[in-house]
Amino acid sequence: MTAIASVQVPRHLRFLSSPWALDAIPAALLVIVGAFAITFSAGGGTRSTHLFWLSLVLAENAFALLLRRRHPVAALAGVLATYFVFDFPPIALPALVVAMSTIAASGKRRVIGRAGAISALVVVAVPLLHRDSLPLHAGLALAALGSGLALGWILGGVEIVPADETSPDLRPIRQARRGLSLDDMADRDSFAPLNVVETDGLTKRFGDTTVVSDVDLRVPRGTAFGYLGPNGAGKTTLIRMLLGLIRPTGGSMKLLGLPVPTRRRQALARVGAIVDEPRFHGHMTGRQNLWALAAAREPEAHARIEAALDRVGLLDRGDDRVSKYSMGMRQRLGIAACLIADPDLLILDEPMNGLDPAGMLELRELMGSLVAEGRTIVLSSHLLDEVEKTCDAIAIVDRGNVVLQGRIADLTADAAAVLRLECSTPARAAVLLRMRTDVESVREEAGELLVHLASDDLRGSTAHIAHVLLDAGFELYRLQLDHASLEQRFLDLTTRLGEAA
Amino acid sequence: MTAIALSAHRPIGPRLIRAEILKLVTRRGLMIASLVLTVGATWATFAILAVLHATDPTHHKLIGGLSHFDDGMYSLTQLATVAAVLIGATVGAGDLAGGFFRNLVVTGRPRWSLFTARIPGGLVVLLPITALAYATMAALCQVVPGTAGTPSIRLMIESGLWLELYVSAMFLLALGLSSLLGSRATTLGILAGLQLLVTPLVQGLHNPGVGAEAVLGLALWRMAPKEILNGAPAGHLPMSMAAAVSVFVIWMLLALGLGAWRTITRDA
Numbered sequence: 001m002t003a004i005a006s007v008q009v010p011r012h013l014r015f016l017s018s019p020w021a022l023d024a025i026p027a028a029l030l031v032i033v034g035a036f037a038i039t040f041s042a043g044g045g046t047r048s049t050h051l052f053w054l055s056l057v058l059a060e061n062a063f064a065l066l067l068r069r070r071h072p073v074a075a076l077a078g079v080l081a082t083y084f085v086f087d088f089p090p091i092a093l094p095a096l097v098v099a100m101s102t103i104a105a106s107g108k109r110r111v112i113g114r115a116g117a118i119s120a121l122v123v124v125a126v127p128l129l130h131r132d133s134l135p136l137h138a139g140l141a142l143a144a145l146g147s148g149l150a151l152g153w154i155l156g157g158v159e160i161v162p163a164d165e166t167s168p169d170l171r172p173i174r175q176a177r178r179g180l181s182l183d184d185m186a187d188r189d190s191f192a193p194l195n196v197v198e199t200d201g202l203t204k205r206f207g208d209t210t211v212v213s214d215v216d217l218r219v220p221r222g223t224a225f226g227y228l229g230p231n232g233a234g235k236t237t238l239i240r241m242l243l244g245l246i247r248p249t250g251g252s253m254k255l256l257g258l259p260v261p262t263r264r265r266q267a268l269a270r271v272g273a274i275v276d277e278p279r280f281h282g283h284m285t286g287r288q289n290l291w292a293l294a295a296a297r298e299p300e301a302h303a304r305i306e307a308a309l310d311r312v313g314l315l316d317r318g319d320d321r322v323s324k325y326s327m328g329m330r331q332r333l334g335i336a337a338c339l340i341a342d343p344d345l346l347i348l349d350e351p352m353n354g355l356d357p358a359g360m361l362e363l364r365e366l367m368g369s370l371v372a373e374g375r376t377i378v379l380s381s382h383l384l385d386e387v388e389k390t391c392d393a394i395a396i397v398d399r400g401n402v403v404l405q406g407r408i409a410d411l412t413a414d415a416a417a418v419l420r421l422e423c424s425t426p427a428r429a430a431v432l433l434r435m436r437t438d439v440e441s442v443r444e445e446a447g448e449l450l451v452h453l454a455s456d457d458l459r460g461s462t463a464h465i466a467h468v469l470l471d472a473g474f475e476l477y478r479l480q481l482d483h484a485s486l487e488q489r490f491l492d493l494t495t496r497l498g499e500a501a
Numbered sequence: 502m503t504a505i506a507l508s509a510h511r512p513i514g515p516r517l518i519r520a521e522i523l524k525l526v527t528r529r530g531l532m533i534a535s536l537v538l539t540v541g542a543t544w545a546t547f548a549i550l551a552v553l554h555a556t557d558p559t560h561h562k563l564i565g566g567l568s569h570f571d572d573g574m575y576s577l578t579q580l581a582t583v584a585a586v587l588i589g590a591t592v593g594a595g596d597l598a599g600g601f602f603r604n605l606v607v608t609g610r611p612r613w614s615l616f617t618a619r620i621p622g623g624l625v626v627l628l629p630i631t632a633l634a635y636a637t638m639a640a641l642c643q644v645v646p647g648t649a650g651t652p653s654i655r656l657m658i659e660s661g662l663w664l665e666l667y668v669s670a671m672f673l674l675a676l677g678l679s680s681l682l683g684s685r686a687t688t689l690g691i692l693a694g695l696q697l698l699v700t701p702l703v704q705g706l707h708n709p710g711v712g713a714e715a716v717l718g719l720a721l722w723r724m725a726p727k728e729i730l731n732g733a734p735a736g737h738l739p740m741s742m743a744a745a746v747s748v749f750v751i752w753m754l755l756a757l758g759l760g761a762w763r764t765i766t767r768d769a
Contacts, residue, residue, distance in 0.1 A: 268609025302516075
């Protein structure tokens with residue numbers, strides 16, 4: 001069951017959720033309420049007896065609801081006893097509401113189903129047996145059942161969280177980082193290491209299709225992180241899981257150090273995100289759309305609207321209807337929607353889609369400035385060139401699997417370098433070069449030789465190859481050392497995986 | 502902190518409700534349609550009846566007073582219901598249709614509070630429109646003479662409250678259903694069928710049977726002041742008030758419960 005709210009319990013009251021308290025406190029409640037009721041019903045009146053049962057069940061279940069540990073069948077038994085023994089539906093109905101809510105809060109479908117079926121039979125059968133007004137009693141009972149289940153289902157999502165486990169305050173760190181250069185920020189040793197996104201074994205299946213498979217992802221704070229993969233690789237699905245838009249099939253994840261979905265609300269308070277294309281109400285202005293989004297965030301979010309519009313260059317167009325916006329303007333409004341959260345983490349899914357080259361440049365500069373402020377950006381894209389220009393770390397995903405992740409510089413550094421060479425009689429030159437130990441392979445392509453080097457000293461090898469060829473009488477027309485680009489690395493990986501499949 | 506606090510489960514903030522109102526009132530077409538269906542239709546009805554009475558007084562009775570009040574209430578109820586369903590379906594499915602729901606979910610705000618904010622947000626828009634239309638009709642019935650005197654203050658207050666109850670119920674039904682289905686058009690189709698086909702059909706049956714008591718529209722008519730029941734084509738079913746209240750409560754719980762459930766569990 002998805003947690004839809006958290007109940008903060010101060011440290012000194014944590015004992016309430018301990019196993020012994022779960023047994024002892026309801027028992028104590030029973031004794032207290034029972035003693036009170038017995039005293040109250042000394043005259044033997046029916047009303048006071050009913051009151052006793054009602055108080056008993058209500059108190060017991062209210063406490064059980066709070067702690068989410070009460071055994072649901074026991075709760076139901078109390079209500080059924082009330083029904084059978086006293087045959088007084090009006091009193092039993094509120095009790096039925098709380099009992100059913102306890103059962104629903106357990107989140108166990110089988111228990112809910114059995115309890116619901118038994119209760120339905122009882123609440124219909126008892127009035128029938130006693131020839132009471134069937135529609136009234138059945139209607140009220142069903143209403144009680146329904147509202148109880150709804151209440152329980154809602155309360156079942158309440159997570160009890162110790163009060164001192166609040167969201168980590170990243171502000172001082174961000175403030176400290178503001179004004180630092182990217183090189184300064186790369187020195188992570190000066191700050192406590194913290195990954196803003198962490199996933200372990202994250203998996204999502206739709207039927208028999210595994211869209212995201214066992215993904216372990218680490219996104220370091222203060223970086224622009226590219227989540228790179230071909231179309232259909234599962235990029236958006238992973239983002240949707242991180243944001244709680246869909247539920248994972250397996251695995252765990254953390255955003256800003258907080259487990260999701262249990263602490264989703266606290267985590268997302270400092271996250272801005274665009275998933276797929278940014279979509280807004282077309283009949284409202286850009287400013288109104290941001291206002292409606294800010295209403296779902298903390299009150300301070302409203303004060304950030306103007307600054308956000310200004311930053312993305314939409315201040316003058318803020319009062320235009322979004323239906324009149326171009327795709328690029330919508331993308332920028334999407335970024336503005338992220339900024340009103342004053343986010344520590346921005347998750348942008350294919351933000352370059354639909355942008356012209358000037359728009360891409362603007363967005364790249366904007367992202368750079370956001371990272372310079374100490375924010376982290378996770379950029380999902382299939383545009384290798386853009387990721388290489390924008391990001392300093394990446395994860396390459398293919399068919400739901402993360403096949404590689406790390407800093408771009410590191411990933412491309414260990415890739416084989418290629419020496420492009422044009423000379424006379426290339427076929428003969430290729431035979432000569434293949435005999436060298438610092439050459440991995442030689443391939444002739446369109447009249448030039450592509451020499452894959454396997455050497456730590458690439459420049460030294462290049463110079464030595466030039467000498468060897470000249471000494472052997474070859475005429476050398478061109479010599480160019482290319483380092484493997486991210487694109488080559490990406491294609492190598494995805495092609496290899498494709499062939500293996 | 503010395504007590505258990507529901508700090509993360511904040512009550513519905515008025516800002517979220519104001520956002521729902523903003524989303525509605527900026528839909529010009531919806532607002533115009535709602536006003537035309539309620540206030541506009543009231544004026545139009547009076548205007549047509551006035552012309553008819555002026556041209557042929559023998560066949561067309563005087564347009565105001567108590568004699569018109571019950572007919573007017575029936576017409577207004579039907580038309581205001583359409584407005585309520587329009588608004589309810591828009592509030593329930595508007596964010597989904599526009600793709601805006603996803604933006605709201607990623608704020609981290611519990612989906613439960615996103616759903617519950619729709620209820621007051623829609624009612625704040627719907628109820629004043631209905632009240633304006635009703636006030637117009639009631640004022641005209643007071644000012645313009647009829648054949649059977651004017652409606653009493655008590656009747657006008659009771660009728661006004663009942664009308665608001667009726668449209669609120671239809672709004673909540675549309676809200677719940679559209680939140681469940683995620684489609685405004687489907688919701689409008691289903692509820693139009695329920696309101697325009699099923700309810701009048703059951704209402705017109707000579708012996709409708711026990712099952713007819715489950716029809717929400719009929720249960721609501723059972724709660725109406727008896728002076729206005731002449732306006733309803735087939736009066737009302739002889740069900741007890743308790744049964745009518747039960748039917749009303751069950752429909753509301755069912756619609757809102759299912760709508761909330763789907764809002765919380767839906768893939769955004």
